[in-house]
Amino acid sequence: MELTGAQILLECLKREGVEVIFGFPGGAVIDIYNELPNTSLRHILVRHEQAAIHAADGFARASGKVGCCLVTSGPGATNTVTGIATAYMDSIPVVILTGQVPTPLIGNDAFQEVDIVGITRPCTKHNYLVKDVRDLAHVIRQAFYLARSGRPGPVLVDLPKDVMQVKTKFVWPEDVKMRSYNPNVKPHAGQIKKVAQLIRDAERPIIYAGGGVITSQGHEALTWLAQNLHIPVTATLMGLGCFPGKDRLWLGMLGMHGTYAANMAVNNADLVLAVGARFDDRVTGKVSTFAPMAKLVHIDIDPTSIQKNVSVHVPLVSDCRLALEALKEELTPSLAEYDFETGHLPWVSKVRAWAKEHPLSYQPSETTIKPQSVVEKLHELTRGEAVICTEVGQHQMWAAQFYTFNEPNCFLSSGGLGTMGYGFPAAIGAQFARPDKMVIDIAGDGSIQMNIQELATSVCNNLGVKIVILNNGYLGMVRQWQELFYKKNYCSTCMDAQPDFVKLAEAYGAKGFRISDPKDLERVLKQALDTPGTVIVDVRVEREENVYPMVPAGASLTDMLLV
C-alpha cells in the first residue's frame, strides 16, 4: 500500500516506540499535523519551540527512552537550537523533526526557510535532510538508532513539505546497518584486567562518576563495586543519583561547587576511576593540579573524550555498564583474597573525617529563609523520591548539593551547556515520562522567566509540576561572581520589576503560593506540594546568599572558598 510521507513518518515513530511528541505546528508541517489525529501518538502543544525540545529532553532523561519533538521550518526550527545544543552537551537521545520548505524552493530564501541542517551540524550527533520520500523510513530508523546508541545525542531530520505530501510504498527497514558507524561498546578484556589490578593495588581509590553511568544504566554495577571494594564515590552534576546519596561512601559532587570531602579525596587519591565523565573544566579546576598523586583510569564510550582534557594512564573505551560489570566479574574472586574493607579503612576514615570537618552547610537564620533550607525541606517532604529539574545558577547548585539523590534519572539539569529556562519545560517532559512521580522544578527568579509561558502547557495538560522559585531578586550566580571577583559591581544582575509570580500562576490557571517567613516554610511548602495541578511557590530567600564551597575558575580543587 502506498502512503504519504507524513503517514510514513508517523508510522515510523510508532514503530520506534514513540508515545509522546512535543511540538508546535506551522505551514511546513501542516501535512504531518493533518495525519496526527489518525495515530495513537500523543501530541503535546507547547507555547514556544524551545520548550518542545527541552520537554523531549526531559522526557528522555527521566525515562531513558528517546525523546521526540516536531516543529515547523524557519523560526520553528531555529527556536530549537538552544535545546539541541543542551541535549548535545549532555548526550541526551532526542530526535528533532523540523519542517522545511518544498524541495524546489530550497535555497531560494523562501518564506520561513532556513538551512537548519547547516545551523545544527555542530550541535547534533548527526542530521539529515530528506529529499526523497523513498529514503524517509530509512532515515527515521537511522535517526533513532543514532540517537540512542553509542554516546547518545540529538539527531535532527529536516522534512520538506512536498516530501510529506507525495506517496510511496512503505517498507519498514528491519535492520539498521551503517558502514561508517559502529560504536565499539564492549570493554577490552586486557584493559579490564589492568584496571582490576590497579584497583587491587590501590590504597586510596576513588570513583569519579558522570552522566555516562546513568545513560548506560551502570548504577547497580557501580554501587556493587563501591560497596564491596570499599571505594568512596563522588559524581559530577550529571552523575548525581548513580550512587545512593545516603551511603557512607558517598562524598557528594566534586568540582567548582563540590564538597570539601570530594575535592580533597580526589586531590589525595592514588587511583581515580573516571566512569562516564569527561574531565570538564567545572570538575577539574586547574587541570595540571587535578588528582596529582593518582593513576587515572578513564572509562567512556566516546574515544574523543579520552585524552582530550587530561592524559590518563589506562583508557577504556566501553559502554560504562558493560565495563563496570566486567570489572565486577573480574574482581569478585578477589573478594576472597583481599580484605578491601580493612585495606581501605584508613583511607575511608580519612575521607569521612574531611566530610565531618567541612560538611555542606550554611548559616541558619530565624528571620530570612535560606535557599539551602528550602531544598532540604523539599527533600524531607518528598522523602527524596521526587524528580528534580533545575534551571541554571545558584538554585541549581543548591539543588545538587542539598537534595540527596538516591536513584538515577531523577535529577534533570543542563550540565554542559548551562541553559537557563531548561528546567520547567524539562519538568513537563519528565512528568509525561513519570506520571507516578512528583516532579519539581527548582528554579531561580531569573531562569523561570525564560520559559514561563509553558505554564499554559502544564495547566492545559493537568500536569502536577511544582515550580519552587528560590527568589532572591538577582541573577544570583553572576551576582556572586561580581561580589567575589568583580568588586561588587552588580551590573545588570538585579532583577527589578519582577512579576508577581503568585498572580502570574493564577492568571494561567495554576495555583500560586508565596513564602517569606522561615516559620511558614514547612507548612506552606507542604500545602503547595499537596495541591493538585501546576503550582508555583515563590519563596523569598536571603538575597545575597552565596554557593559554597567554591573553587574559583581556573584554581586548583584544593583552593576552596568555604562557608
Added chain:
Amino acid sequence: MRHILSVIVENEPGVLSRVAGLFSGRGFNIESLNVGPTLDPGVSVMTIATEGDEQIIEQIVKQLRKLITVIKVVDLTDLKSVLRELLLLKVNANDTNRAEILRIVDIFRCKVVDVSIDELTIEATGNHEKINAILGLLTRFGVKEISRSGMVAMKRSLQV
C-alpha cells in the same frame, strides 16, 4: 608536526562542511585539503594536511572518526606513502632569462603548458618540499601568479 590524513567519507552533500566545520569549531588547523572521487562512486577520499602535537593529532583523528559520514581515517605520516601536489605557476620570462627558467623546468621535470612573449606558465608535480623548492628558485624572475592544489596521497604497497 605536519600530518597527512587520508579520510574516506560517504559521498553525500554536506560531508565537506562537516569535516571543515569540525576543524574550525575545535580550533584545529587545515594546511591543505583535497577531495576527490574513488573507484566506488558512493565514497570520496579527502587528503588533509594538518599541523599539531601528538595530542591534537590524536583528537583530530578521533573526532573525524566520530563523524557519522566518515568511514575511515588513516594517518599517513608514519607510513611509507606517496605524496603529491600540483603547482601551476606564471612567471615573467624575457629573452635574457627564458633559457635559465627552462633549465630549471628541466631539472625539476616540470612542463611548460602555456607561453607568451613575456610569460611562461609552468606545471609542476611533486611532494610538498619539491614544490616549495621550485617556487623558491623561480621567485627571483618574478612570479606573477600561482595556483596550488592540496595534497593527494597513497600508501605504498610495501611497508618496509
